[in-house]
Amino acid sequence: MYSKPHLSFEKQLDLLASRGLLYDDRVFCVTALKRIGYYRLSAYSYPFRLLLPPEQRETETNFRSEKFKQGVKFETVIQLADFDSKLRRLIFEAIEEIEIVLCTRVAYIAGRVAPFMHEKPASLDAERCRSKVTQNGKEITRWKAWKNKFKTLKAQARNEDYYKHFEQKYDGKMPIWVAIEFIDFGGMARLFKIMPTKVQSDVAKLFNVRSGATFSKWLVALNYLRNKVAHHNRLWNRKMTYSLQVPNVNEVTSELEHLRSRDSDLNSTYDYIAVVAYLMSSISPQSHWNHEVCSLMESFPVSPHVSPENDMGFPPGWRLLNLWS
Known part of the structure; x- marks a missing residue:
């Protein structure tokens, strides 16, 4: 007890x-x-805190x-917490911009192909629609998983004026450029996964990613990051649950080439920040979000016990990389 x-x-x-x-x-x-x-x-x-000898650990996560x-000093701990808070706010700001641009581009490109693509499996990729995922402990198709998600999102939007307008005038049938207003990042990642390859690729290229498949996997990871940030979870030294897809040669420009030579999976805080910086530079080159990251890193607590390189995955000499210049 x-x-x-x-x-x-x-x-x-x-x-x-x-x-x-x-x-x-x-x-x-x-x-x-x-x-x-x-x-x-x-x-x-x-x-x-001091490390515990293995025989004194009471649980599998009780290392210290x-x-x-x-x-x-406690002041160093507080400084680290405040640094993490600023990092979350900076990332949330970037993901908000990425999400809005993503929704706009998907609505435009998918809407041009099939205005009701999101409700018609015949307009989507048949093989990916049939592939299976686990939801609430049950294995279902990706199409059914998307349908369930869309139904939930639609119900949540039922009090919006535009929703009532379409419900009364068009029996609730909304083209994707309207439905996109209530599809959240998680829903968008799920829908994007089953979209036709050409639609995926056309959207991804606008983010300077030449593979729709790689970009689709990044969206899942970025949605995970968004949720961590939105719920104020610790971020600075987190090993992410989802590893980012390593881009193949020529899938991205030289700014992200250094991620291909990483010794481990792309699941460190740095890996995620680097991808966010890359996407931001592609859709909003005037924002200088990468320089804001550099400025924030200058406030990282000076301590022999923690560092961006050891705890956040920042590579040695990272400031000299093209991504941050």
Whole structure:
């Protein structure tokens, strides 16, 4: 049974101090506990704790002791949490722009081919529509998974004026350039997966990606990233659940070529940020989002225990890469 007592914010700081966490400004640190929360901050203090010997680990994820490494200050932990918050906001801003451009391009290109493509499997890719996915523990076709998602999204939009207009005048039948208004990023990724190859490729090329298949897999990963950011989850040192598809030779320009030589799967924070920066430069070259990333990285806490290279997957000398220049 869980038996740890409820503690005031002041006593929470005292507990951390008893475990070896130093601080300079008590008022500042208590205020941070009130603002961010003890348990949320524990995710940012975790890398600064001592490693436990294997025989002392109580669970498979319990790698560290409650004791802190020598010389660690609570102000550094707070700085790391604030850095992560700024990173989430920066990424959310970029994904918002990518999502809007994606929906606009899909509506235009797919609408030109078949205005009601999203409701007619005959207008989509037959093989991918028949392929299977698992939903709520059951194996169903991608077409059925999309139909279920579309039905849910449509129901959520039923109080919108444009929805009522189409319901009353056109029996609820909406062309894709209207339906796109209530299709979220996850729904778009699901629909894009079963679209005809030519439609996929035509959309992907507008993002400077020459493969619709690769771009389709990136959309799934970016939707995952969007959800993490939207729910304020820790991002800075996260290993992502979805690995980004490694682009083949000539599928992208030289700015992303360095991802092809990575030693591991493309699931680090850096890998995702790099792809977002690449897509942003393709659709909004005037935004200088890549330079904003560089500026933000200058605020990363200076500490011997954490670094962008070791914890976020940033490659050595990353600032010299064309993507960030």
